[in-house]
Amino acid sequence: MQCPKCRTVSLVDGSLSDKFAVKSCQECKGTWIPANEYEGWQARQTYNQTVSDLPPDSLDIQFVKSPFDTKAALCPECQRYLSRAKVNLKTPFYVERCPQCRGIWCDKGEWDILERLGLHTTIEQLFTNEWQTKARERQLWEKERQATADKLxxxxxxxxxxxxxxxxxxxxxxxxxxxxxxxxxxxxxxxxxxxxx
Ligand SMILES: [Zn+2]
Ligand SMILES: [Zn+2]
Structure with missing residues (x-):
């Protein structure tokens, strides 16, 4: 299985925070999370599976995003183009997911941030229109608040x-x-x- 970002590099077996088995790239440090692993882990969760909320606006996570983040990628399992979902932080980044097999790709550091935001348990919701619309609306409000603070x-x-x-x-x-x-x-x-x- 090839790295979706590096293309010519093979993914190796790894695990994510001891939660489940993943495939990692030793070159770009990205992680491929096969859908069966992720969904199996979700099903084993005992805490409530409510849909996560948007991360709080005050959140200022210092995060150096991977230079591979914006690079288009093919699913390492079924070769479809991965869909991207924007996560709006001070440094926005994209999580990627295969529309066919539902596998998830996190570039270096992205899983840790999702975990800190509490979004790691329901990554699939980031790809819904509802979540993206909510995130865009919030961003517009942020802008307006900033403009108001500049004036007043x-x-x-x-x-x-x-x-x-x-x-x-x-x-x-x-x-x-x-x-x-x-x-x-x-x-x-x-x-x-x-x-x-
Ligand atoms: Zn790679
Ligand atoms: Zn796929």
Whole structure:
């Protein structure tokens, strides 16, 4: 079985954190996880198999991604192109999976990061549209928060984010938003709640 990234290098037997048998490349240090090994390990898990959440935004994992990460790869078992799923960290990376045999490829260091994120138990969900959409949405929010902090300074921005959360979770939160709009927009008159038309 050849390394999907190095192509001419043969994979050798190894194991992943003593969990299951894998095939490793001694050249690029990538790991091929055959579907039967991975799915067998998943089935043996006693803890609950709920779908993992997105990793917390505050997570700042220092991670030097493998130079092979972006290289297109063929499945070492059935020669299909591997699908890629982006994991959005400060240093984003891709996990790869064969659409046919469901085997998983992790470049050097990727499994460890997935394990730290708690995503290693349900890698297949990274390849769903639902997860990828959620991840993209969160990234847009991150951008907006950053832009807001740049304009307001981090202290005031933090208060705004906190207030926004509280208003979003309050059944009448839109009244608070309307007040802010009138107050901040300036030349708008206060609304008299007792005024009659
Ligand atoms: Zn390799
Ligand atoms: Zn395959």
């Amino acid at each position: 300074g981090s202290e005031l921005a933090f208060q705004v984010f906190e207030l926004a959360e509280r208003l979003a979770n309050h059944p009448n939160g839109d009244f608070g938003v309307a007040y802010l709009m009138r107050r901040v927009a300036g030349n708008v008159q206060p609304q008299n709640p007792k005024s009659e038309r």
